[in-house]
Amino acid sequence: MSPIEHLVTSGTFSLDGGTWEVDNNVWLVGDDREVVVIDPAHDAEAITARIGDRRVVAIVCTHAHDDHVNQAPVLSDRFDAPIMLHPAEAPLWKLTHAERQPDRELWDGQILTVAGIELRVLSTPGHSPGSCCLYVPELGTVFTGDTLFRGGPGATGRSYSDFDTIIGSISRTLLALPADTIVHTGHGAATTIGTEAPHLEEWIARGY
Known part of the structure; x- marks a missing residue:
């Protein structure tokens, strides 16, 4: 079994x-005994089916936009697992x-450990005040939530977001x-x- 599992769920995002x-x-990191769930979105039943009978060490939300947290309480109660979120996300979480x-x-x-795998929390505000990424060195992977996508940074045109802040987070933390x-x-x-790094100045010029 791969230490990284992926499923796509569909629903809505609402703000402003x-x-x-x-x-x-939605991402699961772990093994056949235990997992961390990252950004439990939309479909608790599909996520539950993927988890199966494994122990859920934690439910980690990279940020608190509703499409990333809407199933967190259901899964927390179902698997007796803690919900983890940066405290600066409190205003969005409460919505x-x-x-x-x-x-x-x-x-x-902070370092979270599941199945002997270490996930390092990287604070990357900008898309929202407490956005975080999870870097897994031994797997050569970073889970970026909505901070960095293929082709550019996450959106900053809505409440609680800031373009200069997300560019700073990407350039100082992720591109390092x-x-x-x-x-x-x-x-x-x-x-x-490496694919995204050369485009930083372009993003800044375009006010992406």
Whole structure:
């Protein structure tokens, strides 16, 4: 079994009075005994089926937009697993789950361990105030949520986002990773750090 599993779930994203149809990447990292679930979106039953009878070490939300957290409480209760989120995401989290708090905080430099695999938390604000990525050196992979996609940074045109901040996070933190690091995103196809790095100045010039 691959240490990284992937499923795509479909639903909506709502913020600032608008709603959009979206497909989300949900990621599982672990082995045949235990997993971490990253960004539990839209379809709790599909995610549950993929988890099977494995122990869920944690449910990690890279940020708190509703399409990345809407199934977190259901899965937390079902698998008795803690929800982990950066505390700066509290205003966005409350828009979706006003009566429920995350169980544990994410912070920069924190290491989460599942099946002997270390996931390093990287604080990468900009798309939202407490956006985080998860870097897995031994797998040559970083899970970027909505901070970095194939072709550019995540959107910054809505509440709680900032273009200069996300560019700073990408340039200082993500582009410092090895060029062959695979970027597993919150939506769409994968890319690599080396593929995206040459386009930084272009993104800045375009105000991407």
